Amino acid sequence: MQIGKFIKYIIICITFLLCGCLYSCEDSSKTKVSLKEDDKVQTEELKVEYEADNNKDSAQDNTMIYVYICGEVENPGVYQVEEGARLYQVVELAGGISENAADDYLNLAECVEDGQKIIVPSEEDAEQxxxxxxxxxxxxxxxxxxxxxxxxxxxxxxxxxxxCIIAYRESKGKFQTIEELMQIEGIKEGVFNKVKDMITVK
Structure with missing residues (x-):
């Protein structure tokens, strides 16, 4: 009888030990799952913040400017474009050029500037x-x-x-710019301002 009781006691102890181990493993598993979920949430939050910062930086980089286009275009007016936009892009926004436009008069690859006024001439105007x-x-x-x-x-x-002008160009070579004229003795800014719209180097 005593041996039977002892065996029952041993079985009960083993059962309690097994239950304790199972509970401990289950709790550890829950903790790991919880940690993984927390890491996932933090990763998602960081991703959202990173994308928001990128979008903000992108918006700041795209500076907008305003240009006015008129003349031989379908829809003359003021248009908003990104800084660094080309003339052809503004023409497209204005609906394109009309049938009478001198399409080869303007440089469509030219960059436009803020506040610029662009006149698309007709064939007749371009000739004049x-x-x-x-x-x-x-x-x-x-x-x-x-x-x-x-x-x-x-x-x-x-x-x-x-x-002096003739002597200068004979000794120094051709003038590269009209401003170089002020290198001549006796020709300073005052005289230059009087003649700058009347001279050329080409």
Missing amino acids: LEQSDKESASRLVNINTADEEKLTTLPGIGTSKAK
Whole structure:
């Protein structure tokens, strides 16, 4: 009888030990699952924050500007475009050019600027503009080729200054810019401002 009781006691103890082990394993498993879920939530939160920051930076990088386009386009008006946009993109926003437009007069690959006014001319207007440009160019005095007599027709340029201009280009070579004229002795900003719209180096 005592042996039977002892065996029952042993069985009861083993049962309690097994139950304790099972409970401990289950609790550990729940803890691991909970940790994994917490990590997943934190990862998702970080991902959302990262995407939000990226979208914010992207929005800040895309600076918008306004340009006004008129003339021979279907829908003249003010348009909002991204900084660095090309002229052809503005033309597309305006519905494209009309049938009468001089499509080869403008440089469609040119970058537009904030506040810029763009006039798309007609074929007739473009011809008049080109003729006007040629006439203006023919009236300009080329300081690289003009003789003394021609140079003295410029305001503030007398015989002595004209000779200095000729001597300068003979010793230094051709003028690269009209501003270089101020390198001549006696020709400073005051004289230059009088002649800058009347001279050319081409």
